[in-house]
Amino acid sequence: MTFTTRFAPSPTGPLHLGHAYSALLAFDMAQAQQGRFLLRIEDTDTGRSRLAWEQQIYEDLTWLGLTWEHPLLRQSEHLPHYNAALMKLAERGLIYPCSCRRSDIKAALSAPQEGVPLAPGVYPGMCRHRKMDTRQSGDALRLNLGHALKTLGPLNMIETGAKHSGTHQLDPKQLMRDVGDPVLGRKEIETPSYVLAAVIDDAAQEITHVVRGEDLYQTTFLQMVLQALLDLPTPIYHHHGLIRDEQGKRLAKRDDARAISKYRADGVSPSKIRTLVGL
Numbered sequence: 001m002t003f004t005t006r007f008a009p010s011p012t013g014p015l016h017l018g019h020a021y022s023a024l025l026a027f028d029m030a031q032a033q034q035g036r037f038l039l040r041i042e043d044t045d046t047g048r049s050r051l052a053w054e055q056q057i058y059e060d061l062t063w064l065g066l067t068w069e070h071p072l073l074r075q076s077e078h079l080p081h082y083n084a085a086l087m088k089l090a091e092r093g094l095i096y097p098c099s100c101r102r103s104d105i106k107a108a109l110s111a112p113q114e115g116v117p118l119a120p121g122v123y124p125g126m127c128r129h130r131k132m133d134t135r136q137s138g139d140a141l142r143l144n145l146g147h148a149l150k151t152l153g154p155l156n157m158i159e160t161g162a163k164h165s166g167t168h169q170l171d172p173k174q175l176m177r178d179v180g181d182p183v184l185g186r187k188e189i190e191t192p193s194y195v196l197a198a199v200i201d202d203a204a205q206e207i208t209h210v211v212r213g214e215d216l217y218q219t220t221f222l223q224m225v226l227q228a229l230l231d232l233p234t235p236i237y238h239h240h241g242l243i244r245d246e247q248g249k250r251l252a253k254r255d256d257a258r259a260i261s262k263y264r265a266d267g268v269s270p271s272k273i274r275t276l277v278g279l
Contacts, residue, residue, distance in 0.1 A: 003029075005037060005209045007066075011054035012050070013048075015259065017277055024279055037068055038072070046076070059261075089143065096128060096129075098142045098183070105123055141183065142182065149176075157237055158234075175218070203227070203230075213242050217239050220237050
């Protein structure tokens with residue numbers, strides 16, 4: 001199968017040096033394998049996505065010297081595919097409606113916990129008893145992760161990154177502790193979460209290698225669960241290191257000082273960007 005990878009930004013702010021590193025690394029890997037490099041616009045967050053940010057993504061990546069196949073995939077144009085996957089999970093009793101607010105979750109987490117201790121901010125499952133026919137307007141849809149894991153056998157991830165290289169088996173207890181029951185549909189069923197939409201798109205685009213930051217390592221195991229539940233192929237993963245600021249914090253879109261567009265405006269060359277990110 002042809003080596004195929006993708007860069008999948010969300011048009012919710014400016015691309016920064018961390019994005020440049022991930023995109024360039026994926027592009028270089030595809031070029032080295034005489035493979036395919038795809039660009040995907042993950043714009044399901046309708047409240048924050050902007051066409052102006054999307055246009056700047058194209059401009060920044062073109063300036064960096066990247067090319068990609070057309071037409072590219074915009075997630076907002078493929079909502080029925082994600083909804084169909086949600087319905088498959090619903091038919092198997094694997095998702096449930098959730099009306100909890102952040103304040104509800106915070107209060108529940110502050111109470112004494114039974115069973116496996118949860119990582120900070122992990123949803124403790126207050127709505128897990130609810131059935132889909134109790135869903136009301138505004139409810140999110142969550143995966144019952146514990147129930148889902150019981151339906152699956154062992155899951156292995158093939159990793160090519162320097163830090164995690166090799167084959168790694170998913171640890172169900174660790175995933176429950178660190179991730180919990182994730183949201184797969186936000187508010188209305190027509191708005192899928194990132195973890196679900198990315199799994200559907202990776203399969204549809206025949207992605208063989210996913211190049212992403214090491215901060216998404218646990219997310220990868222969650223997506224492997226969804227791939228197994230939906231009978232979709234699991235790509236090979238390459239988790240790279242993160243570009244950090246002087247204080248050691250990973251860059252975020254709000255860190256405009258390291259936006260690619262600012263380097264462009266200041267006359268920095270694309271080759272200098274490669275040097276700055278260690279390529």
